[in-house]
Amino acid sequence: EVQLVESGGGFIPPGGSLRLSCAASGFTVSSSSLSWVRQAPGKGLEWVSHIYGGDFPTYGDSVKGRFTISRDDSKNTLYLQMNSLRAEDTAVYYCAKEVGGGFHYMDVWGKGTTVTVSS
């Protein structure tokens, strides 16, 4: 079964850093397109970042320069390093596997991990 499990969320003061993890099973991250998507409390969905193979990662404008997406193929795990966190980064963060073939639609989602940025 294809599955994604996020971890690493928590309570962090503004300006702090946090690394989210997303453990994958049932498929290999090295050959898959993957994204992080977030959802602020009571709000809609916001795409954050994407990675695929050896291609350059892509980022949303609101996180560019502060967040870094990466993966560890040996652990079959996706990461999101978040630096210089702001209150507006407070959200549930989902990792998602994209439909194969470069379609950039998310067909498998984790349950999410909550990040709260507050003093």
Add this chain to the structure above:
Amino acid sequence: EIVLTQSPATLSLSPGERATLSCRASQSVSHYLAWYQQRPGQAPRLLIYEASSRATGVPARFSGSGSGTDFTLTISSLEPEDFAVYYCQQRATWPLTFGGGTKVEIK
């Protein structure tokens, strides 16, 4: 950045009724559009991709149409489990963007 505008914000309907949800793009996205369903406390679920193709396991009562800038998600006869929030998403250009969502609630 392509802005997706969904309407209405809320749709109040009864089980068995037909639901018609709209998504309008600020510029053409061709047919590169998807629809997702999100129930309370759950992750989103892919329903429709490439404007009109149903994802695996999605019931036939869900259908998508449109191209260019105007898209529609239709639920032919609402089941109790269909009351949820629906989002559209485009993949035509980076950054990927989502619409603000339409909540389908029980009347």
